[in-house]
Amino acid sequence: MIKRIALAASLTLALAACQGENRSTRHLAPIPPATMALMASKGMSQSDPILMRAYKKESEIEVWKRGSDGRYALLKTYPMCRWSGQLGPKTREGDRQAPEGFYTVTPAQMNPNSSFHLSFDLGYPNAYDRAHGRTGAHLMVHGSCSSSGCFAMTDDAISEVYALARESFASGQRSFQFQSYPFRMTAENLAKHRLDPNIAFWRNLKEGSDYFEVAKDEPQVSVASGQYAFSGDALIMAAVAQKRQDDDRQVAALAAKGVQPIRLVYGDGGQHQSFRQALSGNDGSLAVDVSARNRLGDVSRPEALASGPQEVVLAANGKPRQGVSSTLAYTSQKPQGGRVPAGEPIRQTAPAATAAPVPTTQASGGDGRSVLERFRGLFGG
Numbered sequence: 001m002i003k004r005i006a007l008a009a010s011l012t013l014a015l016a017a018c019q020g021e022n023r024s025t026r027h028l029a030p031i032p033p034a035t036m037a038l039m040a041s042k043g044m045s046q047s048d049p050i051l052m053r054a055y056k057k058e059s060e061i062e063v064w065k066r067g068s069d070g071r072y073a074l075l076k077t078y079p080m081c082r083w084s085g086q087l088g089p090k091t092r093e094g095d096r097q098a099p100e101g102f103y104t105v106t107p108a109q110m111n112p113n114s115s116f117h118l119s120f121d122l123g124y125p126n127a128y129d130r131a132h133g134r135t136g137a138h139l140m141v142h143g144s145c146s147s148s149g150c151f152a153m154t155d156d157a158i159s160e161v162y163a164l165a166r167e168s169f170a171s172g173q174r175s176f177q178f179q180s181y182p183f184r185m186t187a188e189n190l191a192k193h194r195l196d197p198n199i200a201f202w203r204n205l206k207e208g209s210d211y212f213e214v215a216k217d218e219p220q221v222s223v224a225s226g227q228y229a230f231s232g233d234a235l236i237m238a239a240v241a242q243k244r245q246d247d248d249r250q251v252a253a254l255a256a257k258g259v260q261p262i263r264l265v266y267g268d269g270g271q272h273q274s275f276r277q278a279l280s281g282n283d284g285s286l287a288v289d290v291s292a293r294n295r296l297g298d299v300s301r302p303e304a305l306a307s308g309p310q311e312v313v314l315a316a317n318g319k320p321r322q323g324v325s326s327t328l329a330y331t332s333q334k335p336q337g338g339r340v341p342a343g344e345p346i347r348q349t350a351p352a353a354t355a356a357p358v359p360t361t362q363a364s365g366g367d368g369r370s371v372l373e374r375f376r377g378l379f380g381g
Helices: 002-019 033-041 127-131 155-170 187-192 199-215 234-256 273-279 290-296 369-375
Strands: 050-055 060-066 072-079 101-105 119-121 140-142 176-181 220-224 227-231 262-265 310-314 320-329 346-349
Touching: 033 072, 050 155, 060 155, 072 155, 072 273, 101 127, 101 199, 119 155, 127 220, 140 155, 176 199, 187 199, 187 234, 199 227, 199 234, 273 290
Parallel strands: 050 176
Antiparallel strands: 050 060, 060 072, 101 176, 119 140, 220 227, 262 310, 310 320, 320 346
8 A cells, every 4th residue: 555655646746747836636536436336346446557449430438447367348438528620630730630540648648737627648649640740749638628639528527537547557557558540440430431531541540449359458559661560469460360351341241232431521520429419509509608618618619510520422433422411410400209319410411512512620710719729739739
């Protein structure tokens, strides 16, 4: 116990030295009792190492814990309040893109004095990003509900996740892996997005995802010939290769059955369905009033969230098919007799005379703009 207290104290001092004078104690908040009980029910402890996985399309962040058998198990899934940009990697400073890839978070990247309650830096750009000449800095997971390239998950959620990371670090974990994906790497998602310009990159990410799914352990990540390279136990790598072949067959079968290739186009990122329901007004807008701000903090660009992403059907050449598009509406359009279940958007067909234009990812004003501009140098590069 004494050794554990000493480790926690040294971690706190290290964070203060790295981030400046410690001005609050919010970074010391304990793990909530309900989460402690959940860990106990799953045979986990607060000292077990963690790993995180994020999914833009589903707007969720998962926290996994490694057991005594060396395998990770899912502890909890947190809804994401806001991410910005489009599906796809971050490539340059100011593009509002949240990163996709494999990142490493160390104690030095934890920020107890964040302007957004608490935060940790993902470590963008990593070796892969640098190999491709990508620019930007200070890409975070933080509180509030405002993003210009970060993953925002409310103050309460980041407080809990921060505490989980703090306790793992205090117990000896030197770093944790943060895996960031455009969507869950299922055969259905890959079939739908098979003609997206980012598909080669996403298939490369799937190699690492497959390793984790098979081994329930983090893959060893490196960069070779401009791509992520993943390595591990030979038997596991063979099972991963088999999984990839099986998934490729499923993708081909879905395409043969008529699953249309699409591209999702966002006004500026998205958020979890649960937040959309809480904020939706009777007129289809997002009602970001004083009460909502008190609960969630600033909500960036609600006008870009209001209609939901547009699903653009692609022709065989990968270009938008003329006259065919639909909007995935997440706001106040609900079926009679109940609310839309979390994560289940309503598809509204919206015929168009011409192919739907793809909006840029640059901000053009709107609610939350002042906060984004004020903190752009710190959060969102």
